[in-house]
Amino acid sequence: MTRIWPGVIEHFKEFLPISYKTPIITLYEGNTPIVKAENLEYKIEKEYGIKLNIYLKYEGANPTGSFKDRGMTVAISKAKEENSKIIICASTGNTSASAAAYAAKANMRCVVLIPYGAIALGKLSQAVMHGAEVFAIKGNFDDALKLAKEISQKYPIKLVNSLNPYRIEGQKTASFEIIEQLGFIPDYQFMPVGNAGNITAYWRGYKEFVNLPKETKIKKFKVEDNKLPKMMGFQAKGAAPIVLGKPIKNPKTIATAIRIGNPASWKGALQAKDESKGVIDTVSDREILQAYYTLSSLEGLFIEPASAASIAGIIKYLKIGYFKKFKSSKYIPKIVAILTGHGLKDPDCAIDTSKKYVKIKKIPPEIKTIIKELKL
Ligand code: F0G
Numbered sequence: 001m002t003r004i005w006p007g008v009i010e011h012f013k014e015f016l017p018i019s020y021k022t023p024i025i026t027l028y029e030g031n032t033p034i035v036k037a038e039n040l041e042y043k044i045e046k047e048y049g050i051k052l053n054i055y056l057k058y059e060g061a062n063p064t065g066s067f068k069d070r071g072m073t074v075a076i077s078k079a080k081e082e083n084s085k086i087i088i089c090a091s092t093g094n095t096s097a098s099a100a101a102y103a104a105k106a107n108m109r110c111v112v113l114i115p116y117g118a119i120a121l122g123k124l125s126q127a128v129m130h131g132a133e134v135f136a137i138k139g140n141f142d143d144a145l146k147l148a149k150e151i152s153q154k155y156p157i158k159l160v161n162s163l164n165p166y167r168i169e170g171q172k173t174a175s176f177e178i179i180e181q182l183g184f185i186p187d188y189q190f191m192p193v194g195n196a197g198n199i200t201a202y203w204r205g206y207k208e209f210v211n212l213p214k215e216t217k218i219k220k221f222k223v224e225d226n227k228l229p230k231m232m233g234f235q236a237k238g239a240a241p242i243v244l245g246k247p248i249k250n251p252k253t254i255a256t257a258i259r260i261g262n263p264a265s266w267k268g269a270l271q272a273k274d275e276s277k278g279v280i281d282t283v284s285d286r287e288i289l290q291a292y293y294t295l296s297s298l299e300g301l302f303i304e305p306a307s308a309a310s311i312a313g314i315i316k317y318l319k320i321g322y323f324k325k326f327k328s329s330k331y332i333p334k335i336v337a338i339l340t341g342h343g344l345k346d347p348d349c350a351i352d353t354s355k356k357y358v359k360i361k362k363i364p365p366e367i368k369t370i371i372k373e374l375k376l
Pocket residue numbers: 066090091092093094095096162192193194195196197198199257258304306307340341
């Protein structure tokens with residue numbers, strides 16, 4: 001036990017379905033940095049003439065490198081309480097990394113179904129090193145999820161995809177945490193959408209916060225705000241079933257984490273969009289990769305391609321004039337961008353993308369060549 005940060009269950013206990021009987025399985029997830037994007041803001045002001053306050057919620061700083069840990073600590077703790085011995089998930093990578101890690105901590109078996117050849121190397125290395133039993137399915141994520149669901153219905157194996165309600169409960173803590181860290185509720189939240197569990201969870205978190213008694217808000221969070229943020233969710237153009245309004249058989253995008261054609265929390269995403277008067281829209285792979293490099297090179301936070309959809313969304317909405325009304329107003333809107341996963345998850349994509357911007361130079365081992373190349 002640590003006295004500094006006890007993990008999301010202990011810290012947000014009163015908002016979670018946890019009792020004194022629940023064994024808490026934690027890797028001390030949560031309490032991730034929220035970083036003001038000063039360099040990005042400056043670039044945006046120069047290019048678009050609009051001032052924005054942009055806060056980056058760096059979920060890549062969770063123990064397994066993605067936001068999934070917030071939900072997994074709750075799902076695995078409840079599975080342990082219910083005496084489950086085996087868990088299962090389908091995954092584009094991050095869920096499996098998180099499930100494998102928390103199952104290891106809980107002394108449980110973990111079964112992972114992944115789309116064959118379609119998950120980033122870092123994520124796969126996590127699952128195998130945490131001792132998961134990994135099956136690569138000749139099919140996509142949606143096929144894998146169907147199988148995982150069916151297996152969990154027929155056998156004593158607990159499903160820990162976000163169809164498991166404890167996952168969403170755990171992930172909603174991110175909204176509470178953002179409010180606690182910032183001291184206010186943001187005006188807009190930009191985030192990627194894949195299976196749509198995360199946008200569903202965030203929206204639930206914000207709504208629950210706003211409905212808390214005033215004394216709780218002030219005592220625990222020192223915040224009185226009541227205004228909900230607009231939820232701005234972004235799917236990759238080749239994997240945008242919610243935007244198209246129908247499932248996609250063969251979703252395609254460079255951002256493998258969100259290569260999903262039939263999201264499980266489809267309804268939750270639409271509800272978040274409608275109730276908040278936000279949007280669910282697309283960003284192209286080109287826009288994603290540009291934002292991926294821009295963010296990493298400007299802000300020093302390394303993110304994976306799917307996470308760059310948040311930043312690509314902000315840039316797209318600047319381009320289409322969505323923030324135009326702030327050009328002539330004194331008010332500077334407050335935007336949170338969720339950076340869902342760490343860049344080290346997908347080193348292949350980072351190396352490929354960077355080639356467009358940076359060349360690694362092969363040189364003889366001598367100072368004069370380095371100095372000459374640096375053009376000091
Ligand atoms: N960003 C990253 C890095 C992800 O891994 C995911 C989903 C998302 C965004 C989208 O979140 O599904 O809640 O809408 N990854 C899942 C997985 C599907 O299996 O790891 P969502």
